[in-house]
Amino acid sequence: MITLNLSMTLVVGVLYAVGFYLLLQRSLMRVLLGIVVLGHGANLLLQLAGGPPGRAPVVGGAPVAEFTDPLPQALALTAIVITFALTTFLLALGYRSWVLLGHDEVQDDVEDRRIARQDRSTGSMADDDAGVP
Amino acid sequence: MNTLVTLPVLLPMLGAGLTVVGSRSATLQRVIGIVVLTTVAVLAAVLLAVADATGPIVIEMGGWAPPVGIALVADRLAALLLLVSTLVTLAVLVYSIDQRIADYGRETPSTTFHPMYLLLCAGVSLAYLTGDLFTLFVAFEVMLASSYVLITRRTNASRIRSGMTYVTVSLTSSLLFLTTVALVYAATGTVNLADLAGRVGELPAGLRTLLGLLVVVVFGIKAAIVPLHFWLPDSYPNAPAPVTALFAGLLTKVGIYALLRTQTLIFPQGQGWTLMLCLAAGTMIIGALGALAQNDLNRLLSFLLVSHIGFMLFGLAVFDIDGIAGTLLYVVHHITVQACLFLVSGLITRRTGTVALDQMGGLAQVSPALAVLFAVPALTLAGLPPTSGFVAKLALLQAGAGAGVATSAVAGVVILSSLLTLYALTRVWVRVFWGEPRPPLPDPDPTDDLVVGYRVDTEADDRGGRFAGRGQHRHRGARRPAVRDHHPRRH
Numbered sequence: 140m141i142t143l144n145l146s147m148t149l150v151v152g153v154l155y156a157v158g159f160y161l162l163l164q165r166s167l168m169r170v171l172l173g174i175v176v177l178g179h180g181a182n183l184l185l186q187l188a189g190g191p192p193g194r195a196p197v198v199g200g201a202p203v204a205e206f207t208d209p210l211p212q213a214l215a216l217t218a219i220v221i222t223f224a225l226t227t228f229l230l231a232l233g234y235r236s237w238v239l240l241g242h243d244e245v246q247d248d249v250e251d252r253r254i255a256r257q258d259r260s261t262g263s264m265a266d267d268d269a270g271v272p
Numbered sequence: 273m274n275t276l277v278t279l280p281v282l283l284p285m286l287g288a289g290l291t292v293v294g295s296r297s298a299t300l301q302r303v304i305g306i307v308v309l310t311t312v313a314v315l316a317a318v319l320l321a322v323a324d325a326t327g328p329i330v331i332e333m334g335g336w337a338p339p340v341g342i343a344l345v346a347d348r349l350a351a352l353l354l355l356v357s358t359l360v361t362l363a364v365l366v367y368s369i370d371q372r373i374a375d376y377g378r379e380t381p382s383t384t385f386h387p388m389y390l391l392l393c394a395g396v397s398l399a400y401l402t403g404d405l406f407t408l409f410v411a412f413e414v415m416l417a418s419s420y421v422l423i424t425r426r427t428n429a430s431r432i433r434s435g436m437t438y439v440t441v442s443l444t445s446s447l448l449f450l451t452t453v454a455l456v457y458a459a460t461g462t463v464n465l466a467d468l469a470g471r472v473g474e475l476p477a478g479l480r481t482l483l484g485l486l487v488v489v490v491f492g493i494k495a496a497i498v499p500l501h502f503w504l505p506d507s508y509p510n511a512p513a514p515v516t517a518l519f520a521g522l523l524t525k526v527g528i529y530a531l532l533r534t535q536t537l538i539f540p541q542g543q544g545w546t547l548m549l550c551l552a553a554g555t556m557i558i559g560a561l562g563a564l565a566q567n568d569l570n571r572l573l574s575f576l577l578v579s580h581i582g583f584m585l586f587g588l589a590v591f592d593i594d595g596i597a598g599t600l601l602y603v604v605h606h607i608t609v610q611a612c613l614f615l616v617s618g619l620i621t622r623r624t625g626t627v628a629l630d631q632m633g634g635l636a637q638v639s640p641a642l643a644v645l646f647a648v649p650a651l652t653l654a655g656l657p658p659t660s661g662f663v664a665k666l667a668l669l670q671a672g673a674g675a676g677v678a679t680s681a682v683a684g685v686v687i688l689s690s691l692l693t694l695y696a697l698t699r700v701w702v703r704v705f706w707g708e709p710r711p712p713l714p715d716p717d718p719t720d721d722l723v724v725g726y727r728v729d730t731e732a733d734d735r736g737g738r739f740a741g742r743g744q745h746r747h748r749g750a751r752r753p754a755v756r757d758h759h760p761r762r763h
Contacts, residue, residue: 184451187454248502
């Protein structure tokens with residue numbers, strides 16, 4: 140039975156919580172940060188999945204039994220590259236949104252707007268404005 | 273022989289590189305695209321024949337044995353789907369080339385379309401062929417990253433909106449996938465699918481269920497299972513017709529394939545999988561009802577796409593050989609038919625200049641050929657005999673009817689949902705093809721290769737500003753006037 144590193148587990152948990160919280164925000168910039176934080180959490184979790192720390196897994200550097208598991212490191216490296224690339228893409232998209240729309244807020248989806256329009260025709264408009272802080 | 277398995281992945285990647293190098297010549301790009309995809313289609317046919325005759329073809333990349341190395345596996349399922357997908361991508365490529373020549377003339381190359389298109393094909397091939405959970409993640413990323421570019425090409429305001437939804441949702445599901453991979457590795461010490469099949473059985477039942485559910489959520493988002501479908505009808509209709517057709521045909525089905533692969537191999541269920549039955553029934557009904565509420569042709573087709581994902585889930589939920597066979601039949605049928613319907617929708621909107629059903633009419637008189645082109649895939653999707661839809665649905669119904677009370681009840685939902693599909697498509701038929709012919713609406717933005725803007729519901733609201741998101745009331749920073757980008761015609 141492998142014992143779990145409690146502090147690392149807590150860090151991963153906090154990263155996921157913060158990531159998902161930011162993901163639910165309106166501004167695309169915060170969504171982007173959320174994805175970055177979530178990506179860090181996932182990569183850390185991959186590292187954690189490899190078991191306890193050990194020697195660097197270089198052939199001849201140490202006895203094989205003392206090696207740390209190299210596979211999760213390889214996986215995390217790939218994942219980091221992918222998250223990095225997609226983060227830059229999302230940044231570009233956010234900038235494009237700023238240029239085209241003048242803001243980087245995630246907009247309501249079409250169905251929401253149609254329902255809102257129906258609400259309006261049935262006269263519940265007041266609620267809609269009251270919800271704005 | 274074994275090296276053949278790598279070519280469906282490597283050739284499109286090589287082709288993508290070549291189309292970037294040769295981006296000055298439109299003809300060269302088109303030739304590369306068509307040659308590469310034709311070769312992959314032939315290869316897939318060969319792989320299918322060999323896999324059928326001699327069993328799965330396996331190659332360990334770089335000679336590293338699993339679980340350290342990456343294995344590519346072409347069995348009958350993977351090879352069959354690879355063949356069908358490649359044929360559809362080839363057909364869509366020909367359509368898009370033809371449409372582009374019609375719009376821009378023969379000499380206009382595109383710097384992004386062809387490379388991204390081929391990369392997407394490489395990702396799809398890798399997703400089918402991989403024998404390893406992490407490589408499946410990489411394949412999804414290759415596929416999705418190209419699809420992000422394709423869906424946000426030549427951005428305008430509405431495409432930014434749909435692109436954001438699409439990218440954010442897909443990225444979130446990818447990170448959940450990564451989490452699942454990490455947890456699976458932590459629990460079993462391997463990510464190789466064949467290894468996992470043996471080791472997952474040793475895990476405690478609760479942990480196994482948790483991992484299985486995580487996999488369902490991850491691929492559920494990618495395959496657009498209700499209630500994780502909300503992003504699909506919001507993002508697909510905004511892309512140009514060939515891109516929508518490609519996405520609708522392939523991307524969700526790759527999600528279904530991954531679900532099928534992981535659930536049958538790693539997390540086998542007992543007979544009649546209640547959760548999946550409920551999801552299947554919900555997906556079928558909500559998708560079909562959503563389609564009935566639409567006035568936008570492409571959104572209607574997107575909701576029908578969601579609805580028919582439920583049919584595939586139904587076969588998976590039955591979880592016996594008949595059920596899985598029905599699902600496979602349905603996947604093959606649906607890839608071709610759904611892509612075909614979106615392509616025809618592209619032709620219709622080119623003729624009418626709008627996607628709003630209530631502004632069309634009389635197209636049967638103006639172009640009878642188009643009416644036939646629409647009628648054939650529409651009837652196939654609804655499942656009228658003697659089309660492939662009928663065969664696939666019959667297989668599903670037979671599998672469901674013999675597997676217990678609950679599945680029989682959901683088999684009833686299958687029939688109901690087929691009727692609703694038929695009703696939705698009949699409404700399209702009546703509104704688009706019957707009635708008095710109308711003159712085509714003028715194209716509001718001739719530089720855009722999406723023939724019509726997405727302005728049935730969104731633009732009017734945007735102008736009013738009232739419902740276009742409360743963000744509009746309270747955005748921070750200086751509001752700049754919306755800059756209309758003036759692209760030159762090539763991009």
